[in-house]
Amino acid sequence: MRKLRPPRSAHTTEKQQNRQSNSEFGDAATSLAANPDVTTISIEDPGETPKHHPGPPRSPGREEDDELLGNDDSDKTELLAGQKKSSPFWTFEYYQTFFDVDTYQVFDRIKGSLLPIPGKNFVRLYIRSNPDLYGPFWICATLVFAIAISGNLSNFLIHLGEKTYHYVPEFRKVSIAATIIYAYAWLVPLSLWGFLMWRNSKVMNIVSYSFLEIVCVYGYSLFIYIPTAILWIIPQKAVRWILVMIALGISGSVLAMTFWPAVREDNRRIALATIVTIVLLHMFLSVGCLAYFFDAPEMEHLPTTIATPNQTVAAAKSS
Amino acid sequence: MAEAAESPGDRGRASPRPLFAGLSDISISQDIPVEGEITIPMRSRIREFDSSTLNESVQNTIMRDLKAVGKKFMHVLYPRKSNTLLRDWDLWGPLILCVTLALMLQRGSADSEKDGGPQFAEVFVIVWFGAVTITLNSKLLGGNISFFQSLCVLGYCILPLTVAMLVCRLVLLAEPGPVNFMVRLFVVIVMFAWSIAASTAFLADSQPPNRKALAVYPVFLFYFVISWMILTFTPQ
Numbered sequence: 294m295r296k297l298r299p300p301r302s303a304h305t306t307e308k309q310q311n312r313q314s315n316s317e318f319g320d321a322a323t324s325l326a327a328n329p330d331v332t333t334i335s336i337e338d339p340g341e342t343p344k345h346h347p348g349p350p351r352s353p354g355r356e357e358d359d360e361l362l363g364n365d366d367s368d369k370t371e372l373l374a375g376q377k378k379s380s381p382f383w384t385f386e387y388y389q390t391f392f393d394v395d396t397y398q399v400f401d402r403i404k405g406s407l408l409p410i411p412g413k414n415f416v417r418l419y420i421r422s423n424p425d426l427y428g429p430f431w432i433c434a435t436l437v438f439a440i441a442i443s444g445n446l447s448n449f450l451i452h453l454g455e456k457t458y459h460y461v462p463e464f465r466k467v468s469i470a471a472t473i474i475y476a477y478a479w480l481v482p483l484s485l486w487g488f489l490m491w492r493n494s495k496v497m498n499i500v501s502y503s504f505l506e507i508v509c510v511y512g513y514s515l516f517i518y519i520p521t522a523i524l525w526i527i528p529q530k531a532v533r534w535i536l537v538m539i540a541l542g543i544s545g546s547v548l549a550m551t552f553w554p555a556v557r558e559d560n561r562r563i564a565l566a567t568i569v570t571i572v573l574l575h576m577f578l579s580v581g582c583l584a585y586f587f588d589a590p591e592m593e594h595l596p597t598t599i600a601t602p603n604q605t606v607a608a609a610k611s612s
Numbered sequence: 613m614a615e616a617a618e619s620p621g622d623r624g625r626a627s628p629r630p631l632f633a634g635l636s637d638i639s640i641s642q643d644i645p646v647e648g649e650i651t652i653p654m655r656s657r658i659r660e661f662d663s664s665t666l667n668e669s670v671q672n673t674i675m676r677d678l679k680a681v682g683k684k685f686m687h688v689l690y691p692r693k694s695n696t697l698l699r700d701w702d703l704w705g706p707l708i709l710c711v712t713l714a715l716m717l718q719r720g721s722a723d724s725e726k727d728g729g730p731q732f733a734e735v736f737v738i739v740w741f742g743a744v745t746i747t748l749n750s751k752l753l754g755g756n757i758s759f760f761q762s763l764c765v766l767g768y769c770i771l772p773l774t775v776a777m778l779v780c781r782l783v784l785l786a787e788p789g790p791v792n793f794m795v796r797l798f799v800v801i802v803m804f805a806w807s808i809a810a811s812t813a814f815l816a817d818s819q820p821p822n823r824k825a826l827a828v829y830p831v832f833l834f835y836f837v838i839s840w841m842i843l844t845f846t847p848q
Contacts, residue, residue, distance in 0.1 A: 389754065431829065435833060462729045
């Protein structure tokens with residue numbers, strides 16, 4: 294488990310030590326009141342006590358529950374939150390806090406979105422009170438160009454043999470893709486955040502996400518579509534649908550596992566409806582992109598033929 | 613001058629006169645020599661006067677600016693560890709390159725539906741908006757480079773791609789076919805690599821070592837998109 298999450302390990306050990314020392318003090322305090330004999334023993338060899346108790350004071354089952362619920366790092370979260378609010382929003386430093394990530398962190402988050410661990414919460418596992426906007430912004434930018442360019446390439450490959458086909462760069466599709474992707478990556482988190490706030494006011498949920506955390510999760514969950522969009526160049530209907538299913542399964546599960554704890558305490562029906570809506574919206578995005586930007590290989594590509602009069606004439610002559 | 617002509621006569625007539633003159637007329641610096649020497653504005657005014665461009669001919673002025681732009685072009689084509697591109701930034705080179713590129717990418721027909729290529733304004737917006745976004749990104753990541761320095765470098769490093777565009781237009785005059793496309797692909801890939809190498813040589817040092825990849829990736833995407841526009845260009 295530790296090997297799977299390298300950035301955590303340092304913090305975890307540090308925290309464990311803290312906890313141990315805390316619990317030691319706590320134990321000492323309570324046992325001092327109970328029986329003074331025990332305290333004398335622990336005072337005699339303070340250096341050896343960590344070696345004698347290598348296991349964390351909390352059970353592994355509880356740790357897992359903590360991660361799911363978001364109780365983990367509560368002390369750290371508060372500390373960092375206090376740091377972040379130090380500069381007002383009109384200063385440049387305020388916006389620098391959203392880009393306060395290192396290369397390895399971004400890679401870990403991408404890896405986390407590609408290989409979700411069942412039952413683990415993406416936000417608590419990777420983002421951990423430091424949501425960045427670097428990942429979402431550049432993943433969206435890459436996805437826009439990946440979809441537009443590979444859609445164009447696949448259309449070119451489908452019509453490669455045809456005499457009447459004239460290659461068109463279809464540059465307009467870049468702006469359409471940008472509108473769709475950025476609207477999805479910002480408006481859906483915004484509405485989800487509003488919805489969760491509203492539910493939180495009615496039913497007390499243990500986990501609540503900030504807007505930035507939701508944006509961050511959505512941004513990273515879109516990463517899987519970049520390799521998918523590039524592989525969509527292959528003009529095979531079956532391959533494309535298998536790729537959509539794989540991508541949707543991975544990123545949908547990341548989203549579902551992240552937002553399930555936030556709605557778990559709610560009414561069963563509402564909780565399920567929320568998760569289903571999230572996954573459905575995600576599905577509409579991928580299927581919609583596939584349908585709009587990539588021509589189906591089986592079709593005779595009627596729209597282009599009708600759109601350009603020259604080609605219609607040529608097609609009529611040839612037929 | 614006037615004061616110099618006056619002073620010998622004044623000195624001969626009365627001795628208390630220079631005292632009053634020193635109080636009333638500040639421009640007499642010979643009587644109070646300390647003032648003129650110490651103050652910094654005086655010295656900078658002298659230097660400004662030396663390098664004043666008021667007296668030189670227009671040709672010299674234009675040639676000097678053109679030489680500065682040309683020198684930076686040479687820096688991009690042969691990237692060395694040098695700070696010239698960073699220190700004296702200008703936006704003339706980027707403007708020239710961007711307009712040239714956008715003009716060459718412009719097709720004959722203005723009908724976007726038919727040929728689907730990027731229009732002049734689209735190229736212009738992509739280049740400048742992209743450069744500004746990359747600059748903001750590197751600043752937000754904590755890079756110690758000024759806004760316009762970064763814009764200058766990114767703009768000048770389009771030069772290899774503009775050259776690629778020129779080559780592509782020349783190659784497209786020949787018979788179209790697979791060989792033609794291969795030549796263009798090769799040229800664009802080489803020039804793309806060149807642009808990336810040149811821009812990272814100038815920009816990578818300004819970033820903290822653990823964030824270099826994060827700052828370089830957007831640059832890669834930026835030049836990749838421009839290369840794609842150049843490669844897919846087909847004249848109508």
